[in-house]
Amino acid sequence: MRIAALDDEPSQLELIRHAMEAIGHECHGFTEGKVLLRELRNQSYDLLILDWRLPDVQGPRVTRWIREDLNSRIPILFVTNRNAEQDLVEGLAAGADDFMGKPIRVAELQARVLALLRRSYPSQRGTELTFGDYQFSTTARTLQIRGRAIDLSHREYDLAFYLFQNLGRLVSRERLREAIWGESADASSRTLDTHVSRLRGKLELVPANGFLLSAVYGLGYRLESIDTHSLAPFGSASDASADSRAT
Numbered sequence: 201m202r203i204a205a206l207d208d209e210p211s212q213l214e215l216i217r218h219a220m221e222a223i224g225h226e227c228h229g230f231t232e233g234k235v236l237l238r239e240l241r242n243q244s245y246d247l248l249i250l251d252w253r254l255p256d257v258q259g260p261r262v263t264r265w266i267r268e269d270l271n272s273r274i275p276i277l278f279v280t281n282r283n284a285e286q287d288l289v290e291g292l293a294a295g296a297d298d299f300m301g302k303p304i305r306v307a308e309l310q311a312r313v314l315a316l317l318r319r320s321y322p323s324q325r326g327t328e329l330t331f332g333d334y335q336f337s338t339t340a341r342t343l344q345i346r347g348r349a350i351d352l353s354h355r356e357y358d359l360a361f362y363l364f365q366n367l368g369r370l371v372s373r374e375r376l377r378e379a380i381w382g383e384s385a386d387a388s389s390r391t392l393d394t395h396v397s398r399l400r401g402k403l404e405l406v407p408a409n410g411f412l413l414s415a416v417y418g419l420g421y422r423l424e425s426i427d428t429h430s431l432a433p434f435g436s437a438s439d440a441s442a443d444s445r446a447t
Contacts, residue, residue, distance in 0.1 A: 201246040201317060202375075203227045206236050206262065207279075208254050212304065216249055216279070219306045223314065233257035240270060242419060244375040247316060249309075250296070252280035252287070260294035267295035273368065275320045277312055279304060321365075331364050332410045332425070334403070345403065355380060356399050363399075363413065363423040372420040396421060 203225050205216045213229035220227035228245075230236040233254050248266070252259040259278060266272050276296045280287075283301035291299050297320075298312055329336040333346045341357050343350045352360065358380050363371070377392055396413070399405075405413040407426040414422050 201225045201321075202244065203247045203249065203313070204230060204236060204239070204245045205249040206230045206233060206254065206259070207249075207251040208232070209251075212251070212302075215304055215306070216309070219304075219309050220313065222306075223310050225313075233259075233262050237262065237265060240266065240272070242372060244370065244372040244420065245274060246321070247313065248274055248276045249313070250276060250278055250280075252278060252282045252291070260290055260296075263291070263294040263296050270370075272370065273320075275316045277316060279309065329361075329364070331367065334364065334411070336361055336364070343403075345409075350402055352399075352402065355395055356402070359395055359399055360403060363421070367423055367425060370416055370420055370422045374420075376420060 203220050205213055205220075205227055207213050207216070207229070208231050210229075210231065213231070217227040217229055228239075230239065233256050236248075237257075250259045250262060254262075259280065263276055266274065266276065275298075278291045278296050278299045279302060280291075280299075281302045282291075283299075288299050298316055300308060300312055329338060335344045336342070337344075338361075341354075343352060343357065343360060359376070362376070362379050373389060373392060380395075381391075396415075400413050403411075403413075405411045405423070410426055412424050412426050414424065416422055
């Protein structure tokens with residue numbers, strides 16, 4: 201998993217980085233809130249660790265921006281000297297998922313991060329993973345839609361599985377290339393776009409089928425779940441009433 205940590209003290213960032221690497225995660229450190237916010241527009245992370253007091257922007261403001269402007273549900277953990285009850289309430293109200301005080305206790309930090317990751321990215325038990333009419337078999341590496349097997353290449357299956365696992369999240373182009381082609385692979389943007397376009401057609405990822413795969417210009421892709429009940433069919437009663445009002 202890729203983790204981003206925001207703290208204006210380099211020594212704290214180094215402590216967090218070592219703690220995350222010790223439990224098998226990649227950690228990127230930031231000392232300024234505005235730099236992290238800019239990074240989040242272009243890169244994908246699986247969890248954020250935020251300090252409260254920063255020179256340029258306060259932690260709760262960063263959290264609100266992520267939740268409201270970026271519309272992201274990425275798990276957020278506050279690690280801060282602010283540990284009064286009112287601070288806890290304010291942090292959680294801003295959209296944070298968990299809260300721990302400083303000084304940092306490495307074992308506690310690791311335990312909280314692992315718990316947050318388990319809740320946010322639950323592991324699949326068994327060999328079947330189902331999203332609406334889409335059913336993945338992780339052992340056979342196959343995908344069926346309403347019981348119909350879909351012919352997918354190795355890369356297409358990996359791409360589809362990764363997107364569904366990150367349902368609702370913006371996944372950067374760089375992250376997709378790393379996840380599907382490998383960190384050292386030289387997959388061009390055109391290669392990625394071609395695979396996404398082909399996958400969108402094969403899987404019929406349109407609102408009528410409950411899912412929409414959208415490109416976010418300059419950033420990446422987002423697969424979203426669509427409430428099909430809210431889609432009024434053409435010629436429905438609501439359309440007829442609207443036409444009658446218009447006349």
